Amino acid sequence: MGNKLVAMVRIFLILFSFGLLEANDDSVTIINQDKALYKLHVDPLINEARIYKIVGDGKSFQLQQSYVGKPQKKDLKKTNLVTKRDRYILKFTDSDNNTLMRLGIGDPFTAYAQHIGYEDSERFSFQVGQQEISAVIPIQITPSNLIIEKRDINDVFNEISIINLDIQ
Numbered sequence: 001m002g003n004k005l006v007a008m009v010r011i012f013l014i015l016f017s018f019g020l021l022e023a024n025d026d027s028v029t030i031i032n033q034d035k036a037l038y039k040l041h042v043d044p045l046i047n048e049a050r051i052y053k054i055v056g057d058g059k060s061f062q063l064q065q066s067y068v069g070k071p072q073k074k075d076l077k078k079t080n081l082v083t084k085r086d087r088y089i090l091k092f093t094d095s096d097n098n099t100l101m102r103l104g105i106g107d108p109f110t111a112y113a114q115h116i117g118y119e120d121s122e123r124f125s126f127q128v129g130q131q132e133i134s135a136v137i138p139i140q141i142t143p144s145n146l147i148i149e150k151r152d153i154n155d156v157f158n159e160i161s162i163i164n165l166d167i168q
Contacts, residue, residue, distance in 0.1 A: 079137075
């Protein structure tokens with residue numbers, strides 16, 4: 001019984017695969033060739049990327065510097081897509097407010113002290129004040145706005161600040 005079942009499944013799979021091969025071209029969707037595909041991460045071997053340096057304290061932010069150049073290795077390591085652990089994110093949008101890219105920056109405004117010597121402390125985290133944040137995005141992305149958002153208790157991101165960028 002088991003051998004017959006295996007043989008029937010094999011025959012079914014062979015016939016099914018021939019049916020897929022003979023599908024007519026009308027059922028296949030054509031991908032628009034005019035759109036250029038690019039990686040979301042900056043290639044470390046390429047010497048050009050858009051680099052944005054932002055200064056903020058968690059409530060207000062200012063663009064300190066923006067330029068096109070070779071990113072530093074430490075900035076490339078810190079440039080990540082959004083994860084569950086990110087409390088703040090940088091959202092790059094175009095002039096129509098469509099999201100081009102979202103980068104997670106974690107929580108750079110809180111220092112955690114959970115090590116030896118603080119076992120009896122009631123607080124393990126402290127606000128650290130102004131921090132400089134570097135963001136590196138591929139050269140192909142040309143954003144018009146940079147929106148800084150903060151995650152609330154319900155895992156919803158709320159806008160904190162909007163910075164208009166000059167497209168170079």
